Amino acid sequence: MDCNGYHQENHDQNLFPKPKVLVLEPPPVFKYHEDKLSQKFHFLKAWDSPLPLDQFLTTHAHSVQAILSHGTCPVTNSTIRLLPSLGLIVTTSSGLNQIDLQECRRRGVSVAYAGSLFSADVADIAVGLLIDALRKISAGNRYVTQGLWANNGDFSLGSKLGGRKVGIVGLGSIGLEVGKRLEPFGCNILYSSRNKKSSVSYPYYSNVCELAANCEVLIICCELNDQTRHMINKEVLLALGKKGLIINVGRGAIIDEQEMVRCLMQGEIAGAGLDVFENEPHVPSELIALDNVVLSPHRAVHTEETLMALVELVIGNLEAFFSNKPLLSPVILDE
Numbered sequence: 001m002d003c004n005g006y007h008q009e010n011h012d013q014n015l016f017p018k019p020k021v022l023v024l025e026p027p028p029v030f031k032y033h034e035d036k037l038s039q040k041f042h043f044l045k046a047w048d049s050p051l052p053l054d055q056f057l058t059t060h061a062h063s064v065q066a067i068l069s070h071g072t073c074p075v076t077n078s079t080i081r082l083l084p085s086l087g088l089i090v091t092t093s094s095g096l097n098q099i100d101l102q103e104c105r106r107r108g109v110s111v112a113y114a115g116s117l118f119s120a121d122v123a124d125i126a127v128g129l130l131i132d133a134l135r136k137i138s139a140g141n142r143y144v145t146q147g148l149w150a151n152n153g154d155f156s157l158g159s160k161l162g163g164r165k166v167g168i169v170g171l172g173s174i175g176l177e178v179g180k181r182l183e184p185f186g187c188n189i190l191y192s193s194r195n196k197k198s199s200v201s202y203p204y205y206s207n208v209c210e211l212a213a214n215c216e217v218l219i220i221c222c223e224l225n226d227q228t229r230h231m232i233n234k235e236v237l238l239a240l241g242k243k244g245l246i247i248n249v250g251r252g253a254i255i256d257e258q259e260m261v262r263c264l265m266q267g268e269i270a271g272a273g274l275d276v277f278e279n280e281p282h283v284p285s286e287l288i289a290l291d292n293v294v295l296s297p298h299r300a301v302h303t304e305e306t307l308m309a310l311v312e313l314v315i316g317n318l319e320a321f322f323s324n325k326p327l328l329s330p331v332i333l334d335e
């Protein structure tokens, strides 16, 4: 047994109790794989307790060494401060905006995340939303299922994907996968990113507004942080222009959602394909009513296959932590 009280080969709960892991809100992975996770760890379910959160945390304060979190579950500095034994936060997300990383750094709490596990799945959805928005697949589905086709209605023309100038905002692992998929369709890829990438020959724009002015589609693939919050504002949307489409698989708050809704309603941009929203699961009713908008419930990251791989990664990270081994997918918390 190691100093964290964890014995990897042991399965006898009576002799060696399972390590306790705090869960603030049920992560989506619980819905499918809770049994598998529970074979290894004892989950303290804050949301299931009649106690108010603070009281629940205070009750378990000294026994919580690890938290299992997910993309829309905030782990705030007040939560971290109530847990003096906390050493690890494992999030099932690639995004980290929901965790107070500064407090983790200050306290020496490690963080593990999904890394690029979802990048291919997210890129697939980005391309799917783009094709849907251009070729009106969802709108066509509504047209048929609402009986309009049978009633000799008129269905408007879509636009071609090939030859389109696509601006990728954030050329990390998701953005690169999006580019890789769209090149064979004959799209011209441009991008903006914190830094110019030597691995690609796509034209680079350090300014997102200039990128928008030079492309017909913007695909948001970057992370949400203080620099990117509302980075896609009125100026960028107007630069994208009346024929422009916006696709978002990053985080809702990267776009000024109110401004985007206004631009869509007033025809200042042509359409949108959105997997993420500012205030999930709330989606502005104006977006729901628009026929030129394709909506998806923040599911770009979830496929059966990737969730299986995610469970293994979560288990691997927790086991590594409780046996004092290096984490499988650590977040590097810079000074």
Ligand SMILES: O=CC(=O)O
Pocket: 071, 092, 093, 094, 095, 096, 114, 118, 301
């Ligand atoms: O959106 C989900 C994630 O960040 O993994």
